[in-house]
Amino acid sequence: MVAMMYWLIDNKIYVDSFTNKKPPAVCYVDDRAIRFDGKTDGLYEKIKSFESYLQKNKKKKKEKKKK
Numbered sequence: 001m002v003a004m005m006y007w008l009i010d011n012k013i014y015v016d017s018f019t020n021k022k023p024p025a026v027c028y029v030d031d032r033a034i035r036f037d038g039k040t041d042g043l044y045e046k047i048k049s050f051e052s053y054l055q056k057n058k059k060k061k062k063e064k065k066k067k
Contacts, residue, residue: 011044 001020008015022028031053034046051059 007040011047013044013047 001018004018008018032050034043034050036043
């Protein structure tokens with residue numbers, strides 16, 4: 001977790017808190033998740049450009065109204 005804390009600080013990403021604890025499950029369904037594949041390449045860009053499901057839907061609705 002220390003490495004993750006330093007990575008966040010180095011990339012100027014500020015969060016209230018984070019944890020490495022999750023309840024046991026086969027998978028998690030979350031509209032605010034970014035899949036981590038063990039590599040940090042491209043992770044910063046994924047975080048900075050992230051949009052939740054709700055944000056994407058709002059954009060789509062606005063685009064439809066413009067047409």
